Amino acid sequence: MSVSPDQPQELAEFVELLTRHQLRLFQFIVSLVADRTEAEEIRQNTNVVLWQKAAEFKRDTNFVAWACRVAHFEILKERQRRGRRQVQLSDETLEQLATQSIENSDLLESRRQALSWCMERLAAADSTLITARYQQGEPTETIAARIQRTVDSVRHSLSRIRRQLKRCVDGRLARTEHS
DSSP: OOOOTTOHHHHHHHHHHHHHTHHHHHHHHHHHOSOHHHHHHHHHHHHHHHHHTGGGOOTTSOHHHHHHHHHHHHHHHHHHHHTTSSOOOOHHHHHHHHHHHHHHHHHHHHHHHHHHHHHHTSOHHHHHHHIIIIISOOOHHHHHHHHTOOHHHHHHHHHHHHHHHHHHHHHHHHHHHHO
């Protein structure tokens, strides 16, 4: 795929892939770099390199794996640039984590899609509770006070909903494997 102004279709396809996979790319980087600000900086540097190397990307290959490999090299560059000012993982450990993360990216995306599908099927009250706790990060005590329930009651409900979601996700993945 050669990205140039005289090939607008290839350019549009590359931009669409790059845009669609920004979250997965960031999740990969942040899994290897504990600091979110540093991870965001690395993601931006990775995007620049991806754009520069767009002509090297081969159609019908795994864009996420390619982008994550580029991000891995950007992480290594950042580590060298910053030196060993802080305790860090060894390069070998970082390499193993990066490889595993790339290999698991499709599985994690399938699980994320299944979870999204299952979340849409929750009762409204259950969805509100899960969203408040896990997407908005509200403490259980705050939720309990807001909805006028005991903390134990809210914890019990969250536990029940998590089990329900796990069964739903597992079932959804099993169905998609067999189809």
